[in-house]
Each structure stands twice: as structure tokens, then as C-alpha cells.
Amino acid sequence: MKIIACFLFSFLLQHNLMAQEITLPLWPAGKVPNYQKTDETEKRDTTETIHVSHVQMPDMTVFLPSKRNATGQAVIVCPGGGYVTLSYSWEGTDVAKLLNAKGIIAIVLKYRLPNSKSNVTPHLSPLMDAKRAIRLVRANAAKWGINKARVGIMGFSAGGHLASTLETHFDEGDAASTDSVERQSSRPDFAVLVYPVISMSKPIMHAGSRNNLIGANADSSLAKYYSGELQVTNQTPPTFLVHATDDKTVPVENSLLMYQALRGAGVPVEMHIYPTGGHGFGLAIGKYYLETWTDRLVDWLRGLKQ
Template identity: 70%
Template structure:
């Protein structure tokens, strides 16, 4: 019976919100698009969800990671920066939960910049609400993000809330603070010259106010309550300058937040697991070590 449960739990897709209760949403003629040429690329997300990959109970550590694929806030690189890592985490005894979050360039958003963070908060709450069912410890739920997904993960880590105790939906009463963060070649700042223009334009527009730039420049939003963080980046990244990670690491250090950063001289942008890329492909081993070390 146990093995049957685990098998059924693999690749279980769950809507983030109850039917007809998606916040910041309006129905339009748009439909979700999936491009399967090469890696799976998802765009125009209308119904956000999580897909749950669980390890076998015999090796489960109780940790869980909500994974935010990148794609410049325009698409989601769902396989390379989602499914691949969920399966890698499972092999380490960790639940991997892929977040298919709404993208701000969809007309279905009432306020475009709000939807990704709303979905990330909801994903953390939903995992904690199902922690017992999925053999997860509710205080071992982290977030992982790649590129623009790293911006979303770092936004959650600096803009979380304790939950709404008066909410009718019990899930909304749960804290959205991740217990740890994993950021791979992340977009961090919305300030020039180091921002990623595509992510910035999609999230806050081509002519944002200074207030919006500051709000989503997450190196400026770190506090002592920001969760412990693991960062990996390549120095030769031409898409998202390494200064994004450097500034975030410095902000974590200044605020006394435990942080580990690994910088590689070569690797470019979007290397994912970095399979076949020399010693860069050992970076997930460093992550595995770190995940074992955090409390």
C-alpha cells in the first residue's frame, strides 16, 4: 500500500487555488501555450499549479523544495529548470515541487507584477498544508529559482508574510516564508546596468517608477528574517551579470543571514544541471552538501 501511495504521488498535479478563486485574475481569450521543441517551454499560464514529485519514504529527509523555472518572466523553462531538478532532488530524498506560476505578460492579470509572487506564496502555503500527507516537515520547505525564477524565489524570500489568520481558506492562514532559498544564476536587481532587461520589462514595464524598481530590487529588501541562502552563478554570464548574485550575497552577509555562494569562471547563463560542462557539473553536489547542513 505504501509503495502504491508513493507511485501515485509522483507527478501529481494540483491546482494552486480552488476553482474560480484565482486572485488577481480575469478571464480572457488567452490559452496556455506549450512549446515542446527542445525543452518544454510554457507561456501564457492561466491556471497556476504545482506538480509534486516525492522520494520513496525510505530515503525521505522531510525536506521539500518548491522549484521556480526561469524564462525572463515571459516563458517557463519547465523541463530544464523544473522536472530535471525535481527528479534530482528525489534521488537525494527531497520532495521536488514544480511551480507553474503565472507570468506578468499575460492579459489575464489584473495587476501584472503581483501574480508571480501571489503564486509563489500560495505554493509554499499549499506544501505546508499537505506536509503530513506528503511526508514533509512543515519547517523544512524551501524555494529554488533559476534566472527570472531566481528573482521570484528571492522576492518571496524578502516579501513573505505570516499568513492571514482571518482568512476563510485555511491554506491562506499559513506562513509563506520559505525555510531556505536556492538561487541559480538569479536575476536580483531591477536597477541598471546589472538588471536583466527582459525580466524587468515583463515584470514592471519599460518605464517603471523608482518605487517599483526599488520594491523588486531584492538586494535592497534583505533583512535578518530572510532565510538561509545558497547561490550559484557563472562569472561569464552575459544574460544575467554575476553582480546580481554578488549584491545579494553582500546584503545577506550584512544582515547576518547564513549564505553560501559558488562562483564558476565559465558556464554562461542557463546551465541547469550543467551535465557535460566539466567541473561545473559538480555544482549540484555542493548544493546537496548544503542541504544536508542546514537545520
């Protein structure tokens, strides 16, 4: 019995030293901005992969690697889904676990979607949640072993659009706020955009993402605000882009235009364009050398001068 007890103790000790998951709400109870109470409830489809829609209370799940492997670098992951659903496991938790294996803290963001009736002004909620996530990570940096100057944003498809919007529309925080989280900067230190929606203009826009976020008849100023290639400045953080040439859903020109804008502004940028892969390939497991895009990403993350 003593041998068994020792074994169990050793197992539990090892388990506690291994990767951990922590889920916490983005906003204090009753203080979610741009929110109105409705009869809507969150929906979760687990048929093949996990898809989440009609998000009411946004949250984030923090995946912590073992302390021995931790690099201090953190990435907030925004799943895609055309701003109508979140591909939560395929472009979220699966990605987080891979990053953890490389010693990178990963945070999967369950952000509000503009098609929900609970939004007061639909297009505002995703960016509000992304900004809050960055601030919340920085506010908890010491507790989670994160370097506050090494916190980035990553997004897939429409999640890539959200990431590109954050990297071009961040702020330095409200120094006068009574909420210590809101005093933190929302500027990401780097951005990773995977087959991202970037432009809200024809002919390369993804009509579904545009219509779901700002509406089919949005005025030109709103479309311009949410077109990342038109919002880049020399303050935009270093960016990593991945896309497939044969993407029929979100044309590769989205990434090409973003690359040109970043390069023109003098922002460090790396781009990998693959001949095949289509849209929504996620980690691209089993897709020949496309699968190595995550290796290129890890190389890039390790090479950032921060």
C-alpha cells in the same frame, strides 16, 4: 499464469512505493486572485525541452521520493524564462527528479507570467502564486511527509528573481482567513538562487525580466521593491547562490550584490561562483566540474540547522 500474476503484483507494488507525481491547482476554481477572463489560452512548446507560456491556471506538481529515502525536506522549484515563458523541464522537472533521487520532495511551480492579458495588475501574479505554493505545501505537509519547518524555494534566472522576491516579501499568513491554506506562513525556510536576476537597476539588471515584470518605465519605488539586494533583512532565510562569471545575460554582480546584502544582515549564505558556464546551464550535465554544483547544493541542504 500464477507466476506471471505474482510478478505483475510485485511490480505494481514496487511502482506504488516509488516516486510519485501529484499535480494540483494553486487556487480553488473561480477564485484565482488578480485574474480576469480573456480569450487567451496556455501554450506549450515541446520542440527540445518543455516551455510553457500564457499560464492561465497556475498549478504545482509534487514529486515525492520513495518513503524509505524521504528526508522530510521540500523545495519549490521556480523555472526561469525572463518572465515571458517557463523553462519547465530544463529548470523544473529535471531538477525535481534529481532532488527526488536525494530524498528531497520537490514541487515544480507553474506560475503566472506578467505578459498574460489575464492579469489585472501584471507584476502581482508571480509573487501571489509563489506565496500560495508555500502555503499549500505546508497545508499538505502531513499528507506528503514534509516537515513544515523545512520548506524552501528555489529559482533559476527570472525564477531566481521570484524566489528572491518571496524570501524578502513573505508574510505570516492571515490568521482570520476562512481558507486554512491562507492561514499558513509564506516564509520559506531557505532559498536557492541559481544565476538569478536580482537587481532592477542599471547597469546589472536583466532588462527583459525587468520590462516584462514591472515595465520599462516603472517608477523607482517599484524597481526598488523588486530589487532583492535592497530588501534583505535579518529575517531573510538562509540562502544558497550559484552563478557563472562569464554569464552575459544576467551579470554575476546580481549574485555578488545579494551575497553582500545577506552577509551584511547576518543571514547565513553560501555562494559558488564558477569561471565558465554562461547563462541557463540548468543541471550543467557534461559541463566539467560545473556539473558538481548540485552536489554542493545537496551538501548545503543537509547541513541546514532546522
